[in-house]
Amino acid sequence: MESPVYIQIHNQLKRDIEGGKWKVGDRIPAERELAIQFDVSRMTLRQAIQTLVDEGILERRVGSGTYVANQKVQEVASGVTSFTDIMRRQGKKPSSKTISYHFATPSLSEIEKLHLSGDTPEVLRMERIRYADGVPISFEVASIPADIVQGLTKAEVTDSFYHALETKGGYELGGAQQTVSAETASERIAEYLDIKRGEAILKMRQITFLQDGRPFEYVRTQYAGERFEFYLER
CATH class of the missing domain: 1.10.10.10 (Winged helix-like DNA-binding domain superfamily/Winged helix DNA-binding domain)
Structure with a gap:
């Protein structure tokens, strides 16, 4: 392909x-x-x-x-928490809107981040807007090796991917590496998040791992700056 x-x-x-x-x-x-x-x-x-x-x-x-770009300071997360779980813990109703969902030949960055090998392996690449109580919080692009989602339905992947991986896929989740930086919203992101072009957003790149150390997800997320914040626990 x-x-x-x-x-x-x-x-x-x-x-x-x-x-x-x-x-x-x-x-x-x-x-x-x-x-x-x-x-x-x-x-x-x-x-x-x-x-x-x-x-x-x-x-x-x-x-x-x-x-x-210059290399940015990186923070390593100690565990994996889904958007769905974060929202529910805060008493908010999570939901999402899938913009695109398709299997494709991986880019060089996807091959590098997901440690892919073999003859042009496929990845699932999906774009979603994530909401809390109906308010758009983030826009994300996720790349997942195709073999990881075998046996999972589109609804299971888009609704609560981590939960489906553990309960139906039989995988154990490990940790994640996260890089967070500041950015301003492009016209496209502003439209998706219902903010003005040029407003502040938080951009996070995350590689998520299984318990055995295999990377299974590479996500690029842009958060509406006024609606989301990160904090670290040590």
Whole structure:
């Protein structure tokens, strides 16, 4: 299965960065220039760039351009807690709206984060808006190895994935690695979260592991800054 064009561009740009074409802090060419270079529409090019921004590889600077990101301070979480459980503990009713749900050839970042190997393994890639009492809290893009969700229905994966993994899949969940940073909302995210473009959001990238250490989920989540906060317990 051939990857979507924006994933192919994502992969090439990631190779260029890793190969030293652009170093940390360097400004990459403008979207218009890159769109011409790859012979694609600005919309397709922007989707590839946004994916790299969501992964923390690139960062946008308002009024300046897009740059190779500096490495951020990372916090390692000691356990795994689902959005559903977090909301219920706070007395709120969790719900979600699935924007997309499909199996695809993994990007280089997905292969790296999920430790995939073999002949072009597939991943389930899904986009969801998560709500608490009907109010949009976050937008997330989750990537999961296809073999992990074998035997699970779409409803089980989208409604309460961790619960289904444990009760039906027979897996034991382990810990997670989380990276949290600040960002401003793009037009698309602002629409999904019912906030204004440019408002503050919290961006989290999380790799979640099974008890045996295998990564089974790579999630990029953007939270409405005024509706969600993180705290750490030591």
